Amino acid sequence: MGVNQPLISVVMTTYNHEKYIDESIRSVLEQTFSNFEFIIVNDGSTDNTDKIIQSYLNDNRIIYIFQENQGPSAAVNQGILKANGKYIALMSGDDICYPERLQKQYNYSNLEATRIIFSWVDFIDDDSNQLASKHFAKNFFNATNKTRAEILKSLFFNGNYLCSVTAFIEKNILLEAGLFNLSSIQLQDFDMWIKLVKKYEISVIPEKLVKYRIRNDSKNLSHPNNNYLRSGFESCQIYRNFFDDVSIELFKESFRDKIKNNDFHEGIEYELEKAFLYLNSNFIYVRNIGAEKLFYLLQNHHILAIAKENYSFGLTQLYELTNDIDNLNGIFSKYSTRFYKIYKLWINLARLIKAKIVK
Secondary structure, eight states, X not given: OOXXXXXXXXEEEXXXXXXXXXXXHHHHHTOSOOSEEEEEXXXXXXXXXXXXXXXXXXXXXXXXXXXXXXXXXHHHHHXXXXXXXXXXXXXETTOEEOTXXXXXXXXXXXXXXXXXXXXXXXXXXXXSOBOOSOOTTTTTSSOOOOOHHHHHHHHHHHOOOSOGGGOEEEHHHHHHTTSSXXXXXXXXXXXXXXXXXXXXXXXXXEEEEEEEEOOTTOOOTTOTTSSHHHHHHHHHHHHHTTTTTOOHHHHHHHSTTTOSOTTOOTTHHHHHHHHHHHTTOSSHHHHHHHHHHHHHHTTSHHHHHHHHHHHOOOHHHHHHHHHTOOTTTTTTSTTHHHHHHHHHHHXXXXXXXXXXXXX
């Protein structure tokens, strides 16, 4: 590392954060840790975000990048590639760092020899007041530390619980992982954490080092009501590749209570175990992935024979399974008949009212 090379690169992405960006920038510049550079990537904001950032450019720690709007993955990747530090600390233009965030994460990385670190967060509202009320993120960001196997299992069954704006990760690891998925706008962080836990330990500091803002307008990209159809699509694509490059040892350790045959081996048996595991998910679209895998696997006579002998699962069981498959994510579930009847009643009522009006 060169004499003037920073140890940490804070990469902040921002888009139309004029209400919050000033406080967010100041929270980084006022860190107790001094050896850092501050890369701000403005993803084509159309409000006064650019003007506010420009007012801070007399601070030589800041590297400012303005790009046309391309989405959060393109923005954060741009910042990572520009970074000179050994470590990347992620940040968003609507959140706030506590003053000792960088110092505590750097100390923790040296003390625990951990290369990927997250922390707990406080939740704040639009006016930076601490939130005590219920909200969508309250129950999953401040989780206890887990082993790699426990993290993989939790990500599979429960989705993401790691807060991206608390991430403190060695740059080389992110480069090795291929950076964030450009095709994803809502779940790119979930996709990244899955890739990382397949190879590395991940630690969560049980201390609140960032204030995470819950927007009054529900514009947090992770909010469940924000483009849930696209979120479902992205989830499906991510889950299709969930077990790529997962070693058989990590798989067995992570899902030992869900495995059908504890003595399964690499190859066909491992692929069958993956398919059966998908069927254990609470998410319809994930169960569908398992059914799809079995649909294609069992077309091979050799695989079919192994499935019947080792798992008592053959074509008859596949037909029974696919008879209940819901390819529309619950639209035609066992509950929808009732809703359909209500819908038809409303339609008929509307027709009667219209007929009376016309008459």
